[in-house]
Amino acid sequence: MNTLSTYDYVVFLVYFLIVAVYGWMVYRKKQAHKENSKDFFLAKDSLTWWAIGASLIASNISAEQFIGMSGSGFTMGLAIATYEWMAAATLIIVAVFFIPVYIKNKIYTMPQFLGQRYNSTVAMIMAIFWLLLYVVVNLTSILYLGALAINSISGINTTACMYILSIFAVIITLGGMKVIGYTDVIQVFFLILGGLATTYLALELVSTHFGTSGVLNGLNLVREKASDHFHMIFKKENSHYMDLPGLTVLIGGMWIVNLNYWGCNQYITQRALGADLKTARGGLLFAAGLKLLMPVIVVLPGIAAYVLYKEGYGSFETAMMKDGSLNADSAYPVLLNLLPAGLKGLSFAALTAAIVASLAGKANSIATIFTLDVYKKVINKDANENKQVVIGRITVIVAMVLAIIIAPQLGIDKKGGFQFIQEYTGFVSPGIFAMFILGFFWKKTTSNAALFATIGGFLLSVGFKVMPLFTNLEWLSASGFSKLAEQKDGTMLYEIPFLDRMGFVFLICVIAMYVISKLENNKGINPKGLEIDRGMFKTTPGFAVGALIICGILVALYGIFW
Numbered sequence: 001m002n003t004l005s006t007y008d009y010v011v012f013l014v015y016f017l018i019v020a021v022y023g024w025m026v027y028r029k030k031q032a033h034k035e036n037s038k039d040f041f042l043a044k045d046s047l048t049w050w051a052i053g054a055s056l057i058a059s060n061i062s063a064e065q066f067i068g069m070s071g072s073g074f075t076m077g078l079a080i081a082t083y084e085w086m087a088a089a090t091l092i093i094v095a096v097f098f099i100p101v102y103i104k105n106k107i108y109t110m111p112q113f114l115g116q117r118y119n120s121t122v123a124m125i126m127a128i129f130w131l132l133l134y135v136v137v138n139l140t141s142i143l144y145l146g147a148l149a150i151n152s153i154s155g156i157n158t159t160a161c162m163y164i165l166s167i168f169a170v171i172i173t174l175g176g177m178k179v180i181g182y183t184d185v186i187q188v189f190f191l192i193l194g195g196l197a198t199t200y201l202a203l204e205l206v207s208t209h210f211g212t213s214g215v216l217n218g219l220n221l222v223r224e225k226a227s228d229h230f231h232m233i234f235k236k237e238n239s240h241y242m243d244l245p246g247l248t249v250l251i252g253g254m255w256i257v258n259l260n261y262w263g264c265n266q267y268i269t270q271r272a273l274g275a276d277l278k279t280a281r282g283g284l285l286f287a288a289g290l291k292l293l294m295p296v297i298v299v300l301p302g303i304a305a306y307v308l309y310k311e312g313y314g315s316f317e318t319a320m321m322k323d324g325s326l327n328a329d330s331a332y333p334v335l336l337n338l339l340p341a342g343l344k345g346l347s348f349a350a351l352t353a354a355i356v357a358s359l360a361g362k363a364n365s366i367a368t369i370f371t372l373d374v375y376k377k378v379i380n381k382d383a384n385e386n387k388q389v390v391i392g393r394i395t396v397i398v399a400m401v402l403a404i405i406i407a408p409q410l411g412i413d414k415k416g417g418f419q420f421i422q423e424y425t426g427f428v429s430p431g432i433f434a435m436f437i438l439g440f441f442w443k444k445t446t447s448n449a450a451l452f453a454t455i456g457g458f459l460l461s462v463g464f465k466v467m468p469l470f471t472n473l474e475w476l477s478a479s480g481f482s483k484l485a486e487q488k489d490g491t492m493l494y495e496i497p498f499l500d501r502m503g504f505v506f507l508i509c510v511i512a513m514y515v516i517s518k519l520e521n522n523k524g525i526n527p528k529g530l531e532i533d534r535g536m537f538k539t540t541p542g543f544a545v546g547a548l549i550i551c552g553i554l555v556a557l558y559g560i561f562w
Contacts, residue, residue, distance in 0.1 A: 052283025073302025194350020431457015
């Protein structure tokens, strides 16, 4: 039943008051000294390692994970957890190799990095691109999918949900990054507690359905009844191979997805850029540890829902239908609606926390890029610290209003949230990552090479996408790089899996950038390098031990569920 009881509203109100009061206390404490732009946008030297780690997870996990990844767990199983578990390994790499470069060179925004490393043209092109991507794709999808999810659980009108979420997120965001960072600790607490409650219920339902009791019995039954849903690496014959093409998730395009997202993304790196190196690394390591837990919260309930659906549990079969066909994304809302009063409120608070934290983080990143990389550099070069903070707050409100207006027009719910975001960011991420990685570690990389990666990478991605319409790619099938896939018009064509396309585009961009840079080097063009020394990449013993533990757990997980 998609309504909340009085007990649920009481639990949710407690969550809201805790976040609001704590956020207000952090804000009042911050106001004790004069606020500048770096305090507002980056919480300069204010966030602890645990606040950074919690904020990273709170900003990353939203409705598309709770709803979309549970839906993917329902259809394809544990394999979708590769997005979470590979992210844990990626966060360690970013902590060791990326963050030291940013902090050493006093980089506070990604466009600033591009301007400092290449030139102002590259920086401005990417600043405008990121603003459009964050507002039109990311902010809108988080808001709209979040509103749909809350509507399916509470019965509150979707438009009203959008307004409520927006207002809640704006209030937090206007307090600046310090308020976001510390309230995210509470958001993550509710996110994990409420998420585990839903997982507990799902496994208990499975256990009870088969005449036993206990979560462990439920987990064993899920593994037994849905054994085909516990493989991390798909063979080419698998119907979901196009989404997760075999070993590509370990040695191919999945690395580009994650390294670009966690290492070259203002929305994410911003949390660590205002801290010292030791604190930033500690935060990223903490986030990596939390990432190991995420599939238990966002994937396992979907697999349990699959078992219950297959067994014809209660009204599960009817509840999972939408417009006459099975809707896998209904798995998580259906489970939440089975929770008892009070516990449902806790899980509802967890989902709201995930959405609001993501909205606040994204809005703050939009304000940071616009204010520091567009307004301060082009519109008003003489803007003082107070003016920049004011512009940042105005940008937050404008961005959220635009998201409310645009979101219902994009058909996000028809594409699927996770697929919607990946479809649009995946066309540019290989080129962007190539531009960043060579910019970091090869001093001879030139600005024109970076421009090629930006524009050429996008054109190459589009080219690989439409290539099956003009040529038969069956010859790639033997090596696993193409498979028959159904097109929108119902025809079957050999198509390159999405992650493989990203890998191909990245390699071509790197080669092209190398050639362009060498040609320009021979003409006497000497690009600007960054300040880098080997000592930057040395880690503390504590970090090294933590990283080894996480890597060991990952090896064990992939070994068990291969």
